[in-house]
Amino acid sequence: MNRTLKVYVAGKMSKHSHFDSHHWRDDFLGEIAKLSGLKFISFDPARATKNYSDPELVFGSDVHMISQVDVLIVYFSDDISVGGSQEILIAKYLKKPVIGLAPRGGMFISDTKEITGKIIKNYKHPFVFTTCDVVCSDVKEVADSLKNLDQIKPKTIKIIDEAKQKFSKRHLKKKLYEQHYIG
Numbered sequence: 001m002n003r004t005l006k007v008y009v010a011g012k013m014s015k016h017s018h019f020d021s022h023h024w025r026d027d028f029l030g031e032i033a034k035l036s037g038l039k040f041i042s043f044d045p046a047r048a049t050k051n052y053s054d055p056e057l058v059f060g061s062d063v064h065m066i067s068q069v070d071v072l073i074v075y076f077s078d079d080i081s082v083g084g085s086q087e088i089l090i091a092k093y094l095k096k097p098v099i100g101l102a103p104r105g106g107m108f109i110s111d112t113k114e115i116t117g118k119i120i121k122n123y124k125h126p127f128v129f130t131t132c133d134v135v136c137s138d139v140k141e142v143a144d145s146l147k148n149l150d151q152i153k154p155k156t157i158k159i160i161d162e163a164k165q166k167f168s169k170r171h172l173k174k175k176l177y178e179q180h181y182i183g
Helices: 024-036 055-068 082-093 126-131 139-147 158-173
Strands: 004-011 039-042 071-075 098-101 109-115 118-124 134-136
Touching: 004 024, 004 055, 004 082, 024 039, 024 139, 055 082, 071 082, 071 139, 082 098, 082 126, 098 139, 118 126, 126 158, 134 139
Parallel strands: 004 039, 004 071, 071 098, 098 134
Antiparallel strands: 109 118
């Protein structure tokens, strides 16, 4: 397969990963290229010239790059930054497919997780699984998803309105939270 995809890789690589290098995105996409037979043009946020004294311009740089790509891949390390989650919503706004890599056993996918004193089996993080179009647990799954990118129908920013509407209907029937005043 000689297809070339424009890709933006969001997130940061865990210090425990074999991709732990300054330009880890290149190694990451290189491994995916070997597994998939695809070629990539990488829009790397770490290689963009940015003036961090102008936050709006930094944000605009990432928005522009995401607007130019075929797909956003986000690596969900346990210490992902706020930027990674925002880049997902930017991609949803721009109707771009999002493929998440959330290693099994990490904080986003696990066999069990304790939340508010309850044990949840086969835990999947709600914000990851709601906003990503595909969630993979390893690099091979990411490669397979990219080979079938044309079969992924990207979710859009409408997921927010749909979630609000669905929750509001349920909340009207059975109060799912309570408001309380302080002070």
